[in-house]
Amino acid sequence: MEKRTVNPWTWQDGRSYAQAVEVKNVESTLYCSGQAAIDPDGTSSDKDMKSQLQQAIANLEEVIRTAGYDCSGIVRLNIYTTSTEELWPHFPILQEWIAKHQITQAVTMLQVTGLFETLTVELEATVVR
Incomplete structure (x- = not known):
């Protein structure tokens, strides 16, 4: 697999994501x-x-691992939250996890009016190998 990041600017580097990720020769x-x-x-x-x-990250890791993939293969991460203001102070937790697994991914973060039951944050990923 070949992975190339596309960053026309540098400001996203401090936010732990890439503007785009191109992937070629993917096995799955x-x-x-x-x-x-x-x-x-x-x-x-x-x-x-x-x-x-923290639990959403752990659950995402479990799904990825159970499927036989590595977190380093994440190329797209969507973050849904009921409050970006409440999530933002905890964003370093996500950044540390990204650095730990050497993930290079495109990101979209959306504030939504609600998630299932009592949930406040949800992580959706696309992973390649």
Whole structure:
């Protein structure tokens, strides 16, 4: 697999994402449903934004690992949240996770009026190998 990032500017570097990611010669692609702070028994979290972000990351990792992929293969990450203002102070958690796995991805973050039940953040990824 060949991966190339496209960044006409440098300002996105401090925000841990790329403007575009081109991928060639891919063996396979995994499209992950949005992962949120839902326990293995299906219970939605009612904890704070930080806790929900940490659990959403852990759940996304679990799906990727179970499918036989690596987090480093994430090329697209969509972030849905009920409050960008509430999520933003915890964004370093996501940035540290991205750095830990050496992920280079295009990102879209959207504030939505609501997520399932009591959820406040959801992560949706496209992963290649």
